[in-house]
Amino acid sequence: xxxxxxxxGDLVQPGGSLRLSCAASGFTFSTYAITWVRQAPGKGxxxxxxxxxxxxxxxxxxxxxxxxxxxxxxxxxxxxxQMNSLRVEDTAVYYCAxxxxxxxxxxxxxxxxxxxxVTVSS
Amino acid sequence: xxxxxxxxxxxxxxPGERATLSCxxxxxxxxxYIAWYQQKPGQAPRLLIxxxxxxxxxxxxxxxxxxxxxxxxxxITRLEAEDFAVYYCQQYGRSPWxxxxxxxxxxx
Numbered sequence: 001x002x003x004x005x006x007x008x009g010d011l012v013q014p015g016g017s018l019r020l021s022c023a024a025s026g027f028t029f030s031t032y033a034i035t036w037v038r039q040a041p042g043k044g045x046x047x048x049x050x051x052x053x054x055x056x057x058x059x060x061x062x063x064x065x066x067x068x069x070x071x072x073x074x075x076x077x078x079x080x081x082q083m084n085s086l087r088v089e090d091t092a093v094y095y096c097a098x099x100x101x102x103x104x105x106x107x108x109x110x111x112x113x114x115x116x117x118v119t120v121s122s
Numbered sequence: 123x124x125x126x127x128x129x130x131x132x133x134x135x136x137p138g139e140r141a142t143l144s145c146x147x148x149x150x151x152x153x154x155y156i157a158w159y160q161q162k163p164g165q166a167p168r169l170l171i172x173x174x175x176x177x178x179x180x181x182x183x184x185x186x187x188x189x190x191x192x193x194x195x196x197x198i199t200r201l202e203a204e205d206f207a208v209y210y211c212q213q214y215g216r217s218p219w220x221x222x223x224x225x226x227x228x229x230x
Contacts (some may be wrong), residue, residue: 035152
């Protein structure tokens with residue numbers, strides 16, 4: 001069964017840092033681009049960052065560029081999101097999601113994790 | 123950035139009725155790169171439709187998608203109890219990938 005499992009969400013103060021992880025199983029991890037999508041409480045979905053299967057290409061939303069870093073370890077089937085200089089407006093559930101097809105990064109997301117909650121508050 | 127505007131914000135319908143959800147893009151989007159997702163409270167989104175009109179694996183045929191220019195439509199032909207949820211359209215053709223603000227389908 002194809003699965004994604006996020007972890008690392010926590011309560012952190014503004015200006016602080018947090019690292020999220022996404023453990024993948026059930027598919028050839030290195031051949032699929034993976035995305036982070038977030039959802040603030042009671043709000044809609046927001047794309048955050050995207051990384052190619054090999055990890056050599058990354059894309060970021062303007063709202064997190066320069067503060068967040070997406071990376072992956074294909075030997076461990078793990079995706080990470082390093083979040084620095086956190087702001088109150090970064091408070092959200094963070095989901096990792098897998099591209100439906102390998103190859104082209106322009107894909108719908110066919111498998112999602114259950115999400116991990118990040119709360120930025122003093 | 124491509125802005126996706128969904129309408130209506132809320133759709134109040136009864137089981138068995140037809141639901142028509144709209145999504146309008148602010149710029150031209152290749153229909154190959156439009157998806158629809160369903161999200162229920164406390165759950166992750168689920169992929170329904172990709173490339174504007176293709177059902178994802180395991181999605182019942184009462185769900186269908188269509189496109190006309192920059193207008194994309196999700197139709198649920200006969201609403202069942204489990205279909206009451208929030209629906210999001212998404213474009214993934216041009217970075218940044220963007221989502222619509224969502225349409226809530228609620229029981230009338």
